Amino acid sequence: MFIRRMLQRRLGYWTLAELDKFDYRLLELLQENSRLTGNELSAKVGLSSAACLRRVQRLRETGVIERDVAIVSxxxxxxxxxxxxxxxxxxxxxxxxxxxxxxxxxxxxxxxxxxxxxxxxxxxxxxxxxxxxxxxxxxxxxxxxxxxxxxxxxxxxxxx
Amino acid sequence: MFIRRMLQRRLGYWTLAELDKFDYRLLELLQENSRLTGNELSAKVGLSSAACLRRVQRLRETGVIERDVAIVSxxxxxxxxxxxxxxxxxxxxxxxxxxxxxxxxxxxxxxxxxxxxxxxxxxxxxxxxxxxxxxxxxxxxxxxxxxxxxxxxxxxxxxx
DNA sequence: CAAATCCGTGCGAGATTTTCGCAAAGAATC
DNA sequence: GATTCTTTGCGAAAATCTCGCACGGATTTG
The missing domain is CATH 3.30.70.920 (Lrp/AsnC effector binding domain/regulation of amino acid metabolism (RAM) domain)
Known part of the structure; x- marks a missing residue:
């Protein structure tokens, strides 16, 4: 979580910087079920609810999470x-x-x-x-x- | 929306009954973006926020919406x-x-x-x-x- | 045909969840 | 070691969802 700032706007386009293990864990979980709440995420990744949600918010803004979809039978x-x-x-x-x-x-x-x-x-x-x-x-x-x-x-x- | 009761428990397994045009519209929208809020759905579907959410809730419970996932780049x-x-x-x-x-x-x-x-x-x-x-x-x-x-x-x- | 019943609606209160500001702490830079 | 940058947790405020309730249209019953 040191040199995060995962995406930096540089010359007009976005560049990926590194995600840490918390981000990966969150992505893993949300890939499975995107309706997990902040508290549920918190329990599974070991960060506060707010921290989890802040990270998820950023993952979405930066396009790491491209979108969320419902899978219909x-x-x-x-x-x-x-x-x-x-x-x-x-x-x-x-x-x-x-x-x-x-x-x-x-x-x-x-x-x-x-x-x-x-x-x-x-x-x-x-x-x-x-x-x-x-x-x-x-x-x-x-x-x-x-x-x-x-x-x-x-x-x-x-x-x- | 009359004879809804989309799923009926019958002899131990679930059977599909009909969905109306509102349900289809909701599914269409959520398939595209599952993070739409009740108000957003309401505006697009023409039902109250609560009615939309109730329907979505039921669609999930009955397995019409199998799950929600985040699409990660x-x-x-x-x-x-x-x-x-x-x-x-x-x-x-x-x-x-x-x-x-x-x-x-x-x-x-x-x-x-x-x-x-x-x-x-x-x-x-x-x-x-x-x-x-x-x-x-x-x-x-x-x-x-x-x-x-x-x-x-x-x-x-x-x-x- | 009216009464009873079923099912879904909108409203609105209450519960849950998310967002955001803030102070504090850890890491990087100088 | 001081400064700066970034993230954290907390907690209040905002947004969102859930649920009970009364109502109304449609179907069924008597």
Whole structure:
């Protein structure tokens, strides 16, 4: 906690400085459950409630904690089906990657999108209600000339 | 909102009943930012603060909202490297899947684990600090007789 | 069709939680 | 060792959440 000042504004952008073990412990806990109160945190990390909350506040302000989200059971939205897609594109236009990423970002079915090295270009995680919706999605999105190949892996079960 | 009582205890387990448009709106908002206050929710949803909070409380109790988590910038943990692994196992023992899942669940490097259909059996998302750590992980985990094949896709960039 | 019942609402008091100022203490710098 | 910088704990004030209550609309019952 000596040379903290975790982020310093320097030439217009933010630079990370070091976090100490208390910060890491807090992050660990909040990553698991972001609704822990100051007192609960206090009990687990061994700092006063106020100190914990002050640190957490700073972690949020500085972007170490990017955001807080509620995890909603996928069943609720009726999106019972998850598919992982390995996507391979034609190697004609390198700028296509950025465009694709942006497009995927706007599609609600695409829950996750990774640009990867190797035989494939993208790994997508798709959440839909049923095979029909997935089929429509595939028709709409993957039947483009610049998409060379796609492989769908239906998810049977997940962890984490 | 008439026949709510969204979950009813029935023969020992919980069954979903319907959520109305307010619930969906709340879920949508909290999925984006779980730190919205009652007043903020109220303004966006058009119910009183108390009504919003009561609904959210119930959504949590009934498991519609599974949990709340803080999203920590991956850079902070120095886990700068993400790898997606397509794993194929020997088809000798079907019960191995469950064992594997449990094992993966205990490994901190494994951020996500999906059991899938098709040519591969598992899709894992691995988070490590560097190639060295990844290499060690591979040696430790994937060099087992029952693992037939694995393909590592290094992630260049991600969305969502 | 009215009465009874169920379920959710808004209001507002009370409880809990968070924020913030302040004095003090630990570490770094000189 | 003095000065400066940063964080701590405490406690008051502010913000937020929880809960009881009375009310009203919708469904069910008689």
């Amino acid at each position: 996928p069943k609720v939205f009726g999106k019972k089906m998850m598919v992982i897609v390995l996507l391979t594109m034609e190697r004609d236009r390198p700028d296509r990657y950025m465009l694709m990423r942006e497009e995927f970002g706007r599609m609600p079915e695409v829950v996750q999108c990774h640009h990867v090295t190797g035989a494939h270009d993208f790994v997508l995680r798709i959440q839909v209600s049923d095979m029909e919706e997935y089929s429509a999605f595939v028709d709409r999105v993957f039947h483009e000339p610049y998409i060379k190949r796609y492989e769908s892996l239906a998810v049977l079960g997940s962890l984490k | 991956p850079k902070v943990f120095g886990k700068k490297m993400m790898v997606i692994v397509l794993l194929t196992m020997e088809r000798d023992r079907p019960d191995r899947y469950m064992l594997m899942r449990e094992e993966f669940g205990r490994m901190p490097e494994v951020v996500q684990c999906h059991h899938v259909t098709g040519a591969h059996d598992f899709v894992l998302r691995i988070q490590v600090s560097d190639m060295e750590e990844y290499s060690a992980f591979v040696d430790r985990v994937f060099h087992e007789p029952y693992i037939k094949r694995y393909e590592s896709l290094a992630v260049l960039g991600s969305l969502k």
